């Protein structure tokens with residue numbers, strides 16, 4: 245048993261890191277400051293293989309797994325967690341189509357999603373509360389072979405740029421009166437389907453987060469992703485196995501940024517005539533960040549390897565919970581290490597903290613993760 | 626072996642000399658062992674030398690221009706076997722095949738022994754393939770050695786035209802046009818294939834290694850040769866074959882001292898200007 249990446253995974257990481265250093269790092273602060281979504285980088289992400297890294301080659305992807313997908317997200321998030329949000333949600337919607345879509349849907353949408361000409365999204369959350377998925381109110385009614393969809397989604401990543409969005413809708417009730425859901429793909433430009441308000445976020449800039457409004461949207465029944473009525477299970481599986489993995493990978497990227505910046509600053513800054521890194525209090529802070537990074541790394545990649553091997557339980561929820569809290573702690577520690585410099589926007593430490601805080605609710609809050617972990621734990625032990 | 630030159634061919638066969646080096650971005654971590662005069666590189670990750678990367682990019686561009694399907698780009702490195710993944714990386718960037726020379730008998734080579742070994746390998750590859758490479762491309766000067774010797778010396782062993790410090794390169798109908806940057810002027814050269822060209826970093830911006838490239842590299846051949854595989858006189862390779870004896874090695878002591886220039890902004894500006902002028906910048 246060993247926890248090392250294969251030679252090929254190491255090479256992949258280096259390739260993505262090089263790309264991120266040249267194409268993302270120089271602009272990340274500007275995207276944050278100007279709240280700018282860099283759509284021009286998406287085709288390049290496609291060319292690098294990041295948009296479709298886990299999609300089989302027959303649909304235009306690279307044909308690798310979820311470990312490699314998480315490597316890509318970590319490297320992107322190392323410099324821009326905001327941009328990584330765009331990529332992760334794209335993977336999330338795409339995964340629903342890949343895992344549950346028809347052959348026709350895959351042929352139609354996946355090649356463009358892999359080469360970066362079409363961004364994907366997944367819309368679940370509604371103003372009535374993201375944690376209460378069963379309570380969502382967007383309704384789709386089937387007449388003949390056409391769905392008519394009405395409702396409103398909020399906090400949706402890629403709301404203003406997705407070419408295809410997979411939308412979780414209420415489509416009926418079972419015999420006990422419990423809601424039945426279906427996941428339905430809606431293409432941008434479909435009549436009655438439009439983005440609403442774009443949120444003015446405190447962090448994770450570099451990606452759109454906003455509303456989606458569905459006003460008598462008509463889509464063919466052939467746009468149903470997976471079996472009608474199974475939408476809840478599909479949504480939960482993709483959120484649980486692709487979404488939470490992605491969030492943990494993005495938080496891991498933030499953690500590594502905190503670690504690298506803390507070490508660089510502590511070595512460079514001279515206080516009392518010697519580098520800050522000679523002070524034990526600073527060293528202890530760095531040790532804490534390192535431990536948080538390493539623990540998060542092991543939890544995430546272990547879960548991702550389990551998923552690639554075909555079996556993963558609550559491991560992604562554990563990784564998401566631990567890693568998101570660790571990223572917030574570490575960003576705070578970095579700011580402390582840097583003193584006043586940590587608080588000024590000339591340095592990215594403040595951005596790391598804002599981004600880390602934004603990651604906590606995305607794909608389920610810490611409370612929700614703990615509920616999932618506890619649920620599994622009480623059954624298992 | 627020199628096959629008759631194929632005139633008016635469209636496609637190209639190019640060999641790129643690729644050197645794995647300790648990551649130049651980690652230069653400050655490289656220490657000198659004063660007693661033995663050797664560099665301590667342990668723990669410093671290896672990368673493809675930046676200029677070698679430019680040479681490979683130039684080769685790929687020429688191959689693409691002349692018909693990528695029929696053209697071939699091979700890479701050759703003399704390096705310890707641990708650096709094998711750097712050749713896989715060159716394959717992932719787009720090279721069609723890779724050759725690696727690894728043997729204790731090659732260790733500690735200076736540029737004379739290195740170029741001799743490389744030239745013998747070039748001959749062997751050409752013998753096996755039954756053609757002469759139209760071009761051999763290399764970086765002009767590597768980030769760790771920096772002698773600017775190897776490309777030129779390899780060309781001399783092979784008896785081929787050579788041009789170094791090339792910042793722009795084109796080939797048409799067997800004629801090589803290269804622009805070389807010297808300190809004051811740009812110089813244009815024309816030469817005939819087969820030629821050996823040493824490029825500089827400003828010739829192009831190397832492409833990224835992509836995930837698809839890494840997958841494709843799985844199927845591309847990487848040949849490992851030891852001294853026994855080459856027709857080679859091991860008295861002329863490695864440390865024994867190296868006439869160069871490096872002088873005393875030491876780590877320069879870097880000292881910085883602060884200096885206050887003037888009490889007002891005007892005085893400070895004038896003072897700084899004086900220093901710049903004095904330095905001849």
Ligand SMILES: Cc1cc2nc3c(=O)[nH]c(=O)nc-3n(C[C@H](O)[C@H](O)[C@H](O)COP(=O)(O)OP(=O)(O)OC[C@H]3O[C@@H](n4cnc5c(N)ncnc54)[C@H](O)[C@@H]3O)c2cc1C
Nearest residue numbers: 366367368369373374375399400401605606607608609611
């Ligand atoms: C940057 C960003 C991007 C996002 N992108 C998307 C997207 O692409 N698609 C999408 O569908 N959604 C997206 N979301 C929404 C996200 O999934 C929700 O914010 C999340 O599910 C929480 O829902 P809520 O915000 O409505 O909070 P609520 O559900 O209202 O929760 C409020 C509080 O109550 C707590 N709480 C809720 N239920 C319980 C319980 N049972 N026990 C204890 N505590 C509980 C929560 O932990 C939280 O502290 C995004 C959110 C963010 C911040």
